[in-house]
Every structure is written in structure tokens, then in C-alpha cells.
Amino acid sequence: MNNATTEKVIPTIALTEGAEIFEYSKAADPISSGATPRIPVKTFSPELYASGETRVVPLDLSEELKTDYPVTGPSVLASFVRIKSGESITTSADATSEFFYVIKGKGHTEIQQGAIEWNEGDIFALPGVAAAVHHADADTAFYMVNDSPLLAYLGVEKSRNRFQPTLYTRVMIMTELERAKNDPNAGKRSRVSVLLANKNFGQTLTITHTLWSMFGIVPPGTRQLPHRHQSVALDFAVEAKPGVYTLIGPELNPDGSIKDAIRVDWVKGAAFVTPAGYWHEHVNESGADAYVMPIQDAGLHSYLRTLDIQFYLED
Structure with missing residues (x-):
């Protein structure tokens, strides 16, 4: 009996049909050329x-950024x-990090690790759970951010938790x-601000x-000078009167x-992309x-050493 396995040979044409080669100057800057779409305000x-x-309600820019997710x-x-x-909703993301800000309301969230009680102004982070069931004791709204597009782009699934569910109360x-x-x-x-951190990410x-x-916080009558960074910011206006922008x-x-x-004028409860x-x-x-309250992918950029944050300083 012949126990040898037969290896499948891939035809050369199949290996080369997806290949492209560009002259350097035509591909070195795909953003300027338009191949990579710019992120809109x-x-x-x-x-x-x-x-x-x-x-x-996903805040979806997939059409602008040319993604199929x-x-x-x-x-x-x-x-x-x-x-x-009195109602509940289940969220489930193929993600390694989930962020929730309680815009209004109160209630609790059930996950595999237990229950998280929350009130207006609280923030909690989850390590990409299979399912989170959110129960509202009053009319509730969240601002929710996750890194699912990163996993979709890489074509991967989360394999392990990098941190435990963490609560940051408004107080x-x-x-x-x-x-x-x-x-x-x-x-x-x-x-004039504070950064939320986790002891696992020193x-x-x-x-x-x-x-x-x-x-x-931006106190009245103040201008906070320009800065820039290579992370995209998903800003949320927690509190603002007309005249803040x-x-x-x-x-x-x-x-x-x-x-x-x-110019982006702030409206309480609105979000905007920088x-x-x-x-x-x-x-x-x-x-x-x-x-x-901006949420950014700056954890990833900081680890990659690509954040490149710069500040304009007056003389």
C-alpha cells in the first residue's frame, strides 16, 4: 500500500495573478495619491x-474609508x-477593547466575569467580551467605542484577554x-485634563x-493651543454651551x-471625528x-512609537 500523500501543486498563474509592482514615487505616499482615503472631519x-x-447606532464611515466593515x-x-x-440590549464585538461612557441613565451590565453597575458619567472598559447584556433602570444612552476595525483589517480574532473589566466612576x-x-x-x-489608564499597560x-x-475641561474664556498626533480622535462633547468649538x-x-x-461647534451629547x-x-x-472626552487609538500608536504628538507653544 502506498501511504505517501499527494501534495497539491498550485499553478504558477494562480501565484502571480494578484501581484503588482509600482515605481517607488507612484506608491510611496498612497494617502496623497488617493489610494488610501483621508479621514473626514x-x-x-x-x-x-x-x-x-x-x-x-454605529457612527459608520465605511463608505468614506472604503471598507467592507x-x-x-x-x-x-x-x-x-x-x-x-426597563429594557436591555446585548452588544458583542469582535474586538480586544471596548469602551463605554454612560451619557445618561443607570443600570447594570452582565458579562461572563460578573455584573457592572453604572450611573450617568461612569466609564467602563471591557476586554472584548463574547456578549455584554446591558439592563437599563432608566432611559439610558452610551457612547461606545471598540477596536473591531483593527481586527477586521488584520483578518484575525481575539485569542485572550489583555485586561480585566474596569470601572471608572464619575466621582x-x-x-x-x-x-x-x-x-x-x-x-x-x-x-486641562486627566487620562484614564490601566495598571496592565505601564x-x-x-x-x-x-x-x-x-x-x-475647557474653562470659559480660554483657548487651548493647537496640538496634533497620528491617532484619530473620536471626540464626545460631554457638556457645552453655544460658543464652544x-x-x-x-x-x-x-x-x-x-x-x-x-470649525466644529460643540453640541452637548454630539460626537465628532478629528x-x-x-x-x-x-x-x-x-x-x-x-x-x-476624546477616545483615540493612541494605545496602539504609543506602543508602535508612531504617535508623534506635537504641541504649538507660544513664546
């Missing part, structure tokens, strides 16, 4: 979750979640933010190994203003404190 209204049935940035997907009082966050606000050097800093100092989260653009003028800036590499500054011309 985009705003998502709180009207998307203000009323109606219990549901998840939902994205808000190349490696991150943001969604609004609405849960009517914890606001206590530390007040301390940062009252620091004598606060006025000299680019942002190299990146981020909330997960891929995601980064800031919670900041962000200016965004790829270049600075000699005086430190943003050249041909796009593209990677764009300068951006926050301005508060209202008479009240404004609060902002």
Missing part, C-alpha cells in the same frame, strides 16, 4: 439616540447606544480633574492596549493659528465650563 448629532427604540476611524468604531427604561474622574484644574501650572498646559499609560481616553486643519500659520481651519495628523485647538467663548 465628521459630526454625529445627539438626535441619533435622543428617542425611539432600544438600539445601537463598519468603521469610524481605520482601527476604531464608535456607536451610540440607546436603551429604554473618581471628576475628583482627579478638579485636582488638575486647580494645579498652579494648569494655565500653562496644552490641555508602557503606554492608556485605558487599554489599543485605546486611549481623556476627560478634559474646535478648529481643525492640517497646517499652522506662522502665528500659531490653524490655516484654513474647519483626523489623524491634523492640528486642533479648543476655544470656549461661552460663559460656562465645557467638557470633552
Whole structure:
């Protein structure tokens, strides 16, 4: 008996039919050439979750970014979640990191590891669970961000948890933010804010190994000077009165203003996208404190040493 196995030979034509070769200058910068789409400045209204049935509303830019899976940035997907009082909803993402900010409401989330109780203003991070069942004791809304586009792009599935479910209560966050606000050097800093971190990620100092989260205040009558970084920012306006806005653009003028800036006016409960590499500054011309919460893929960029954060500093 012949026990030898027969190996399948792939025809040479099949091995070469997908191959392409470009002259260097025609492919070295696929963003400028248009092969890689630019990330747009985009705003998502709180009207998307203000009323109606219990549901998840993906903030999907897959058409703009030419993907066949939902994205808000190349490696991150943001969604609004609405849960009517007394109802529940299950979320499940093929992701390694999930971020939830409780815009309003109260309730609890059931996962394999146990239950997480939450209230308005709380934040919790999950390590990409198979299913999370969110129960609302009052009308509830979440701002939810995960890294599922990164896994979809790589063609992989999560194999293990990198951290345990973690809760950051509103009291914890606001206590530390007040301390940062009252620091004598606060006025000299680019942002008056706190960064949420996890003890497992001592190299990146981020909330997960891929995601980064800031919670900041823009006091009335202030301008927070421009900075830029290579992570995309999915900003959420926690609190804002008319007259608060962000200016965004790829270049600075000699005086430190943003050249041909796009103005994004803050609306409480709205989200907006700040593209990677764009300068951006926050301005508060209202008479009240404004609060902002950006979520970025800066955990990944920090580990890759590609964040390249830069600050404009006045003389």
C-alpha cells in the first residue's frame, strides 16, 4: 500500500495573478495619491439616540474609508447606544477593547466575569467580551467605542484577554480633574485634563492596549493651543454651551493659528471625528465650563512609537 500523500501543486498563474509592482514615487505616499482615503472631519448629532427604540447606532464611515466593515476611524468604531427604561440590549464585538461612557441613565451590565453597575458619567472598559447584556433602570444612552476595525483589517480574532473589566466612576474622574484644574501650572498646559489608564499597560499609560481616553475641561474664556498626533480622535462633547468649538486643519500659520481651519461647534451629547495628523485647538467663548472626552487609538500608536504628538507653544 502506498501511504505517501499527494501534495497539491498550485499553478504558477494562480501565484502571480494578484501581484503588482509600482515605481517607488507612484506608491510611496498612497494617502496623497488617493489610494488610501483621508479621514473626514465628521459630526454625529445627539438626535441619533435622543428617542425611539432600544438600539445601537454605529457612527459608520465605511463608505468614506472604503471598507467592507463598519468603521469610524481605520482601527476604531464608535456607536451610540440607546436603551429604554426597563429594557436591555446585548452588544458583542469582535474586538480586544471596548469602551463605554454612560451619557445618561443607570443600570447594570452582565458579562461572563460578573455584573457592572453604572450611573450617568461612569466609564467602563471591557476586554472584548463574547456578549455584554446591558439592563437599563432608566432611559439610558452610551457612547461606545471598540477596536473591531483593527481586527477586521488584520483578518484575525481575539485569542485572550489583555485586561480585566474596569470601572471608572464619575466621582473618581471628576475628583482627579478638579485636582488638575486647580494645579498652579494648569494655565500653562496644552490641555486641562486627566487620562484614564490601566495598571496592565505601564508602557503606554492608556485605558487599554489599543485605546486611549481623556476627560478634559475647557474653562470659559480660554483657548487651548493647537496640538496634533497620528491617532484619530473620536471626540464626545460631554457638556457645552453655544460658543464652544474646535478648529481643525492640517497646517499652522506662522502665528500659531490653524490655516484654513474647519470649525466644529460643540453640541452637548454630539460626537465628532478629528483626523489623524491634523492640528486642533479648543476655544470656549461661552460663559460656562465645557467638557470633552476624546477616545483615540493612541494605545496602539504609543506602543508602535508612531504617535508623534506635537504641541504649538507660544513664546
